[in-house]
Amino acid sequence: MNIKCVCIALVALTGGFYACDSKKETDAFDPKVTELLSQMTLEEKAGQLNFVVGDLFTTGPDGKPKAPDYLDEAIKKGEVTGIFNIYGAEYTQTLQKKAVEESRLGIPLLIGADIIHGLKTIMPIPLAEAASWDLEAIELGSRVAARESAAAGINLTFAPMVDISRDARWGRNAEGAGEDTYLGSLIAAARVRGFQGSDLSLANTIAACVKHFAAYGAAEAGRDYNTVDMSDIALRETYLPPFKAAIDAGAASIMTSFNELNGVPASGNEYLLQDILRKEWGFEGLVISDWQSISEMMFHGYSKDSIEATIQGINAGTELDMMADLYLSFLPQLVREGKVSEAVLDRAVGHILQLKVDLGLFDNPYLYSDPAVEAKEIRSAENLEAAFEIARRSIVLLKNEKQTLPVKSTVKRIAVIGPLGDNQADMNGTWSFFAEALHPISFLEGIKAYAGPGVEVTYAQGCNLYDNSTEHFAAARAAAQRADLVILAIGESAVMNGEGASRSDITLPGIQQELVNQIAAVGKPTVALVSSGRALALTELEAKVDAILATWTLGSQAGKAVASVLFGEYNPAGKLPVTFPRSVGQVPIYYNHKNTGRPFEGDFSSQKLEDRVYRSRYRDVDNSPLYPFGYGLSYTTFEYSQPVLNQTSLTDDSPITVTVKVSNTGDRDGEEVVQLYTRDLIGSLTRPVKELKGFQKIHLKAGESRDISFELKASDLAFWRADGTYGYEPGDFKLMIGGNSRDTQEAVFSIPNP
Secondary structure, three states: OOHHHHHHHHHHHHOOOHHHHHHHHHOOOOHHHHHHHHHOOHHHHHHOOEEEEOOOOOOOOOOOOOOHHHHHHHHHHOOOOEEEOOOOHHHHHHHHHHHHHHOOOOOOOEEEEOOOOOOOOOOOOHHHHHOOOOHHHHHHHHHHHHHHHHHOOOOEEOOOEOOOOOOOOOHHHHHOOOOOHHHHHHHHHHHHHHHHOOOOOOOOOOEEEEEEEOOHHHOHHHOOOOOEOOOHHHHHHHHOHHHHHHHHOOOOEEEEOOOEEOOEEHHHOHHHHHHHHHHHOOOOOEEEOOOOOOOOHHHHOOOOOHHHHHHHHHHHOOOEEEOOOHHHHHHHHHHHOOOOOHHHHHHHHHHHHHHHHHOOOOOOOOOOOOHHHHHHHOOOHHHHHHHHHHHHHOOEEEEEHHHOOOOOOOOOEEEEEOOOOOOOHHHOOOOOOOOOOOOOOOHHHHHHHHHOOOOEEEEEOOOOOOOOOOOOHHHHHHHHHHOOEEEEEEEOOHHHOOOOOOOOOOOOOOOHHHHHHHHHOOOOOEEEEEEOOOOOOOHHHHHHOOEEEEOOOOHHHHHHHHHHHHOOOOOOOOOOOOOEOOOHHHOOOOOOOOOOOOEOOOOHHHOOHHHHHOOEOOOOOOOOOOEOOOOOEOOOOEEEOOOEEOOOEOEOOEOEEEEEEEEEOOOOOEEEEEEEEEEEOOOOOOOOOOEEEEEEEEEEOOOOEEEEEEEEOHHHHOEEOOOOOEEOOOEEEEEEEEOOOOOEEEEEEEEOOO
C-alpha cells in the first residue's frame, strides 16, 4: 500500500487528520519522549492517559476519593499519569518517589488541582479580579497562586476559566472575567502569564489549563452542564477569542467542556479540537477532558456505550481522560483490534510526556516538592500583601448618595449587620478547597481595626443564610437604632455561586431583602456590602440604602480590603465586568447587544403610544440595566472632554489617534478606567451597538487633568463577515469614550472604499 493509501485508510479509521499528521508532530517531541514511546506497552501508554482524583477530597459526581493503597498500586503499575486534588510537599514527594523508583519506566507524575484563585493565600474570585481592570494585578494574583501551589507539590492547575458569559444565572460566572470578549481575552493572557511565567521548568511556575473549550458560558438558561446551540459567527466572535489569546500567551494545556455544541459534545467534537484548535490555531499542547466528560457523551446520546465513547473521544482529540477510566480500560484492546490507530495513541501520550519534560520533572521529579520552600512560601507576608492590594482594587462603588462614604470622622457608633458580617469561611469563596475556614479577615474584624479605639463597632447577625427565620430581626433593628452608621454585609455565601450553583432568582438570597427593609425603616445612613459571584438584581436594595459596594468574594484579606475602602484609605476604582440587571427577566443582558429593527430608546413616559408599544422592550421594567458594563463610582468625580481625532479617515496605512481630556473635578486623588468603544454602523452582517476596543487605568490627583490618547487601527474593526472571512469593511463608524459603557462622549470617522 502506498503512502497516500495509508493516509486515506487512517483518516477513515480515526475520523480526522491526526494519523496523517502524527509523524510530523511526534518528530517535534523531545528525544526523551520519543525514546519512552518506543519502550512503552499499550497498557503503559493508556496509563499515561489516565488522570485520577487523590485521597483528600472529590470535586465531581460518582468519584469518591481514591484510597491510598489504590493510588500506590496504580502508580507502581503505570496506570495513572497523575493525581489531582492533593497537595503538600512531603506527600507529593512520596508519590513521585513511587513513580520514578517503583514503576517500570520511572515516569514522574502530574500533580493537578483547581487553583482558581489561590491555594492558601486566597485571592479575590476571578470575576472580582476582572472588576479591577488591572492586568498587572490580575497577573500577580495568578503568580502568587502559582508560587504557593508549586511549593506545595502541584505542577498543573485547571485554570484559567476563560468562558464568556452573559447570563447571571450561571453559577460559574464567578470563575471567569465577565461578559466582554476583548477584556476577557486580555485577562486570559494575563492569567496564563501569571501561572506559567517565562519558563515552565522553574520551580515556582505551574502549567495552566485553559477551560472550558468551548462556549460553556452560553449554557442554555444559565443552567450548568446544559446544551449550547449557536451560530459559527457567534462562537468565533464572542466565545473563542479568549481561548486563542490564552494559547497565544503559551498555555500548556486546554480542557474540554461539559456542554454539547450544536449537537456534538465538546469532548468528542472534531470541529473544535481538530479543525479549530489544532489546524487553525496550531496548538501543540495537551487536551484534557473535564471530570468524566468522555463517559458523559453516552448520557448526551452521542455515544452508544463506553467503547464508542472511547473511540470518539480519543479520535476527536481529547487526550487525557479525567476520572472516566475509559482509556485505561479500553484503548489497548481497541488499538490491537485496529479500531484506534496507535499513531493517535502515541500522539496523545507524547503531549502528556512532553508537558512533563517542559515542567522539568524528568530532570528533577521533586522539583515541586521541597518542604522548606513550602514553609517559606505559604501565606508569606508578600503574598498576603498582594492579596490585600488586589482585593481592594476589585471593589466597585455602585452608589454613594449624600457622600455617605468614606466613613466620616463624626461617626462614633457603627453597627455591622448581616449574615456575612462576622463570617470568615465564606470570604474564601467558591473553588477554595485548600483554604482554611478561619484564616480570612472578616468584614467585622477589618472594620474594627480601621475604625480605631474611638469608634464603637457592634455586630448583629440579622438573619441566617440558609433559612427564613426572622428571630434575629429585633436585635438587628436595635443595633441600627443605636448606630450613627449601619453597614449591611449581605449577598451570596461561597456555595451559592460556582460550579453547580445556577440560580433562577438572582436577587438577594433568602430573606436578606426583608432584613434590608427592616433596617432601612430605622432611618440611619446605611451602606450595603454585597458579596456575590455574579451580577445580582439589586433594584430593591438600591432603593433602600445610601451606598452600595460590590465586594464580590475577596479572599484572605477581604475584611481589611473592604475597611480600607470604607474609611477612605483607598479610593475605589473598580469597574463592572458584567452588566447588573434590574430583574432576572432581563437576563441575558449585556452592553454590546444588537440594535434590532425596532429599537427602544429614551424615556418611556415621553414616547408616543406607537413608539412605546411597537418596540423591542419589556412592558414591566425599563430596558436599561441597573448598572451598565464598565460602571463604577469613585469618591471623586471625573469629567471627559469631547474626543478629538487627528483625522476622520482610517486606512491600513494610517491609523486614527483619538485624544480625550480627563479631569479629576473632585477633592480627592483617584483612579479612573478610561474606556474606548466603537460602533460599525453598517455591515454585511449586523454589528453590536458598541464594542470595547481599549482602556487605560489612570491616576489623577485632585484638580488634575490629562490628555489620554488611543490609537485605532483598521484591523481593530475586523469581524467575521457575511462571506465567512475575517476582516474590516469600509463605511461609517462611531467612536465613544467614557468611564463606562453608557456615559460616553462621541466622535465619528470612516473607512473609505479601497
